[in-house]
Amino acid sequence: MEKEACISVEPEVRKGPWTMEEDLILINYIANHGEGVWNSLARSAGLKRTGKSCRLRWLNYLRPDVRRGNITAEEQLLILELHAKWGNRWSKIAKHLPGRTDNEIKNFWRTRIQKHVKQSEKLTTLPRNNVDQLTFMDQVLPSAVSQSYEPNVATSSGQGSIHNFPTQSNDQNLWSMEDFWSMQ
DNA sequence: AATTTGTGCAACCGCCACCTG
DNA sequence: GCAGGTGGCGGTTGCACAAAT
Structure with a gap:
């Protein structure tokens, strides 16, 4: 009662x-x-x-303009670049990816990128001929990501220099899709 | 076929900054 | 200047489904 x-x-x-x-x-x-x-x-x-x-x-x-589904290779590269610059500023990163939400990018980072980082820890023990057969994600993401994990780099200062992914401040070194595909 | 384990994603939580009265 | 309300953000959790055993 x-x-x-x-x-x-x-x-x-x-x-x-x-x-x-x-x-x-x-x-x-x-x-x-x-x-x-x-x-x-x-x-x-x-x-x-x-x-x-x-x-x-x-x-x-x-929201009508929300894009759902596969994140393209181009978007993946952009996420990596921006994360290297700004760290976990997901909403800021999302603003540069039309139709993508901060939540989606955050989930993408956790589920895809961090997974590859963990896998990369195992790669260090692989013989060289095996490493040659690895994919772009296996080879490039871990090195870029592991650097952006460094607390000093993952700040909003934008001063972190990622040798794999030049920041936008250096226009002459911007990666093109051709660069990306040529790595595969 | 049943159970366990792994993965992806939607949603919640807590904190902080900003706005307004 | 201050307090309360609200919005925005990043971190975390829980669940559904798929894959593996």
């Missing part, structure tokens, strides 16, 4: 995966009213979500 009363008093805040119905409510509300103060937007739209949750869902998933 009393338990029921307590439950009913608690503010209803939904967590976890979004349903299609919630997505539609959010999309329609923003289509009609635009983005705004997210907390009041959530309330006005009748969503039992926090403003933060609505914002995240919109920015990372529902």
